[in-house]
Amino acid sequence: MGVEICVEGLTKSFGQQVIWEDVSLTLPAGEVSVLLGPSGTGKSVFLKTLVGLLKPGRGSVKVAGRDITRLRERDLYEVRKLFGVLFQDGALFGSMNLYDNIAFPLREHTRRSESEIRRIVLEKMDMVGLIGAEGKLPGEISGGMRKRAGLARALVLDPEIILFDEPDSGLDPVRVAYLNQLIVDLNAQIDATFLIVTHDIASARQVPDNIGLLFRRELVMFGPREQLLASEEPVVRQFLNGRVQGPIGMAEEKDAAQVEQELAEMEEDGAPRPLTPRLLPSPGIARSPRWEAIARREAELHGTGVTGA
């Protein structure tokens, strides 16, 4: 069913450089959350802290009720098995074919027989549409296939939580659309808790239950998708609309007077955008009560033409 992650008062610095301070949020069990933020605001650092690869300076990260920032290495190792992580480049071993890459966590962390491993690997490869590519090396396939192979590998230990670090980076818009559908379908099938770091606003608008935004060393906002999409908070509005006008500058914060002027201009042409429909699981994928409820709400909001309904 997925487990809840509860982050409280989390602070991370490297030497004198504060990455973010006092971050608190709850990733609800089984829901899909997206974390946004300009480059360098510490989204990847946040994912690594959640999985216990980096230690925060202050605060707690409770995974299924256990604070992983206080666990000994042996216990942390156990909690980490709840996580599947999809790294930016898929993080595949270049010298291993896809089958062996995907089988790797099973051979490393379980005592399963090779025939069981085969069944699981092929099942996950089927889920991500990679059947037939077992013998390929990572260098012989496209970026999109590498992402899907990384995803299959993240799935083999049946994780309760999946962290996706920019799953859509480097993909063309059609492949991003396929990947988003795959993410929604997977969530409907395995009910794990998903956290996705992305720069892709279109994905952020239609895939998650919740959206968070990191900026200026803090979590500006975290909440339900609809709430963030309708937010008047200038940083959130600028980011979700991909605009130059607003508090976020190219390399640093902008001058206050300039921001004020830009915001005033935004007010003038600022007709609210209609709410983007939520992406629903593909036809044929059994919908849990949670997804049934989402589909009903979408149908009420947008009429019958809801994506994937």
Ligand SMILES: Nc1ncnc2c1ncn2[C@@H]1O[C@H](COP(=O)(O)OP(=O)(O)OP(=O)(O)O)[C@@H](O)[C@H]1O
């Ligand atoms: N192990 C580390 N040691 C020191 N500094 C680090 C380390 N890891 C990350 N940083 C710094 O933390 C900051 C945030 O990095 P991070 O990769 O988390 O940003 P990001 O928001 O994921 O960026 P992008 O969107 O460009 O991928 C950067 O300034 C980076 O240099």
